[in-house]
Amino acid sequence: MYKRKDYYYEKAKKEGYRSRAAYKLKEINKRFRLMRRGDYILDLGCSPGGWLQVAREIVGESGYVLGVDKTRTPPLEYDNIEIREIDIEEFHTDTKFNVVLSDMAPKIMGKRDVDQYRSYILAKKAWDLAKEVLVEGGNFLVKIFQSNEVRRFSDELRERFGYVKFYRPRSTRKGSSEVYIVCKSFRIFY
Numbered sequence: 001m002y003k004r005k006d007y008y009y010e011k012a013k014k015e016g017y018r019s020r021a022a023y024k025l026k027e028i029n030k031r032f033r034l035m036r037r038g039d040y041i042l043d044l045g046c047s048p049g050g051w052l053q054v055a056r057e058i059v060g061e062s063g064y065v066l067g068v069d070k071t072r073t074p075p076l077e078y079d080n081i082e083i084r085e086i087d088i089e090e091f092h093t094d095t096k097f098n099v100v101l102s103d104m105a106p107k108i109m110g111k112r113d114v115d116q117y118r119s120y121i122l123a124k125k126a127w128d129l130a131k132e133v134l135v136e137g138g139n140f141l142v143k144i145f146q147s148n149e150v151r152r153f154s155d156e157l158r159e160r161f162g163y164v165k166f167y168r169p170r171s172t173r174k175g176s177s178e179v180y181i182v183c184k185s186f187r188i189f190y
């Protein structure tokens with residue numbers, strides 16, 4: 001998946017993580033405390049599985065991690081990690097989650113506005129799903145490429161979360177336009 005080798009690529013290889021992206025989630029969680037022991041986590045765009053590994057470390061044996069990706073994710077040796085190979089468009093669940101993570105990214109076409117727009121659509125889909133499955137007070141983390149749509153999107157998130165912040169982890173590749181939106185304390189309107 002990651003062809004260019006760098007510090008985080010080598011670190012991931014040495015420490016047994018399936019992706020350098022694992023360090024982004026570690027950094028974000030250290031800073032924002034999105035996940036805790038015992039939590040139920042939904043990880044959208046989970047392949048090859050670096051975030052699944054990090055989430056499992058945090059939730060421990062009493063939690064549960066469900067990963068979804070349209071491409072195959074090799075299984076992980078834990079009873080409380082499940083993986084569904086399916087497009088988010090087709091995915092449904094009745095389970096409720098404490099945290100929804102989305103690291104989904106479109107296949108890069110090289111046309112910046114097209115890539116940005118497709119990233120926005122994926123982020124919106126993650127949000128539509130999060131609205132259905134998050135518990136009251138739950139947290140949401142979503143990756144999105146910088147674009148004109150991002151501000152409007154974050155305004156929409158602010159209506160439903162007590163706390164919304166943009167964050168770019170140190171381990172993000174230089175030149176990448178991606179940013180994460182960290183959302184905490186989901187409000188359910190009855």
Ligand SMILES: C[S@@+](CC[C@H](N)C(=O)[O-])C[C@H]1O[C@@H](n2cnc3c(N)ncnc32)[C@H](O)[C@@H]1O
Pocket residue numbers: 018019021022044045046047048049050051052068069070071086087088089103104105106107122
């Ligand atoms: C950057 S990778 C995720 C890396 C992962 N967080 C990790 O640590 O291993 C983005 C993933 O989003 C997935 N993806 C993109 N569009 C998707 C969709 N419509 N439904 C499900 N997964 C999707 C891709 O297949 C890809 O595996």
